[in-house]
Amino acid sequence: MNASGPPPDPQAGFDVLGTWWHFDRYEIRNGVVRPCPGATLQAYDPWARYAEARSGWANSGGKAPYELLLDLVWSIRLRPTATKDQPPQLEPERELALLAWCAEHGLLGLLPHEAEVAYLAPRWGPMPEFELAGIPLVETRLLYQWGPNGWQVGMDAWWQTKTPALEKAPKREGEPVPLNLRAEIWEAPSVLRRAIDDASWATLPIELAWGPFFPDIEAKHRRDHFYPPPLSDAFWEDYGEPLSSFLEAATLFSETLQNLDAEPGDDDSEHEQQQVNYRRGRANRTFFSLLSGCHPALARNARGGRTRAFHSKSLLASLAMMAYLDLTSGKRVLLCDEDGRPFVSGAYQARYCSDRCRNRALKRAYRERHRDDDMQRTSA
Ligand SMILES: [Zn+2]
Numbered sequence: 001m002n003a004s005g006p007p008p009d010p011q012a013g014f015d016v017l018g019t020w021w022h023f024d025r026y027e028i029r030n031g032v033v034r035p036c037p038g039a040t041l042q043a044y045d046p047w048a049r050y051a052e053a054r055s056g057w058a059n060s061g062g063k064a065p066y067e068l069l070l071d072l073v074w075s076i077r078l079r080p081t082a083t084k085d086q087p088p089q090l091e092p093e094r095e096l097a098l099l100a101w102c103a104e105h106g107l108l109g110l111l112p113h114e115a116e117v118a119y120l121a122p123r124w125g126p127m128p129e130f131e132l133a134g135i136p137l138v139e140t141r142l143l144y145q146w147g148p149n150g151w152q153v154g155m156d157a158w159w160q161t162k163t164p165a166l167e168k169a170p171k172r173e174g175e176p177v178p179l180n181l182r183a184e185i186w187e188a189p190s191v192l193r194r195a196i197d198d199a200s201w202a203t204l205p206i207e208l209a210w211g212p213f214f215p216d217i218e219a220k221h222r223r224d225h226f227y228p229p230p231l232s233d234a235f236w237e238d239y240g241e242p243l244s245s246f247l248e249a250a251t252l253f254s255e256t257l258q259n260l261d262a263e264p265g266d267d268d269s270e271h272e273q274q275q276v277n278y279r280r281g282r283a284n285r286t287f288f289s290l291l292s293g294c295h296p297a298l299a300r301n302a303r304g305g306r307t308r309a310f311h312s313k314s315l316l317a318s319l320a321m322m323a324y325l326d327l328t329s330g331k332r333v334l335l336c337d338e339d340g341r342p343f344v345s346g347a348y349q350a351r352y353c354s355d356r357c358r359n360r361a362l363k364r365a366y367r368e369r370h371r372d373d374d375m376q377r378t379s380a
Pocket residue numbers: 336337338339340341352353354357
């Protein structure tokens with residue numbers, strides 16, 4: 001190893017608020033990665049794993065969670081161009097590897113990562129001011145917004161006086177308001193969302209943005225469904241990630257870390273140089289988008305003083321922040337000369353992801369050298 005002196009502590013001075021959750025067992029059903037029936041929800045602290053990984057010399061503390069995601073993507077070896085209309089099919093062994101990863105780390109958190117504000121379908125509900133005026137149920141609308149304390153729940157209420165249709169309509173608390181009576185000032189149920197890949201903002205119908213993550217809701221109910229607040233217990237019970245989205249995001253994560261510093265070679269054609277520059281630009285945009293799910297936050301220490309912390313929207317954001325801490329502490333993401341596996345190293349000339357690959361390469365080099373010797377001897 002080329003390391004000299006104690007390893008830098010990339011987490012020095014930072015606490016972490018980004019706890020995550022995982023179930024103990026997952027399955028893939030109808031193309032969605034989701035907890036097995038009866039599985040148990042548990043808290044998971046990816047940052048404790050990271051601290052453990054970085055506390056040992058060299059690799060004695062094990063791999064950081066994001067390195068394990070790079071390993072997973074490599075072992076599944078997906079073609080980066082897998083399209084959305086062709087559902088990915090994993091071989092049984094690779095499917096098991098993916099489910100084991102989820103049982104250890106949880107799902108990536110694609111929905112909470114991308115969502116900023118969600119407006120649910122209006123429902124009949126009581127509001128104290130209106131109840132005093134003799135109107136027991138009015139149109140109410142829940143909204144979930146990501147804020148300083150995590151996901152915050154807000155509520156809007158609406159009523160128009162002297163509107164016979166509204167007054168006469170049969171109302172039951174909690175039922176969706178019929179379409180023809182919905183307040184015109186409210187847009188259709190929607191989500192303000194920032195796409196992971198290119199960090200672009202868009203407002204999408206909730207049935208498109210959130211529906212696919214709740215596999216038990218029938219397509220026709222996706223618009224008016226009473227979605228639970230992100231990251232709540234009720235949310236985790238119903239939440240799953242479509243296999244295609246999971247694989248796409250995990251592959252994107254891996255490609256992003258590999259391409260952040262991509263440089264065209266001197267011998268590359270103009271076209272090849274353009275491709276490399278494009279990949280680097282895209283990687284930097286995606287990295288920004290992944291990191292934007294992690295915010296600096298205030299925490300308190302045992303003595304009541306303030307300490308630095310991160311607040312994280314998703315597992316993916318925490319993993320990206322870990323990579324950021326590593327990349328700014330002298331580590332790089334390299335590709336193994338032997339099997340092409342991405343690996344993280346602080347050693348300047350590292351070429352292999354593991355001792356196994358190094359030994360295999362040495363053995364082959366030895367054999368080749370001796371074959372050359374033999375050939376020279378024969379020709380002499
Ligand atoms: Zn290797």
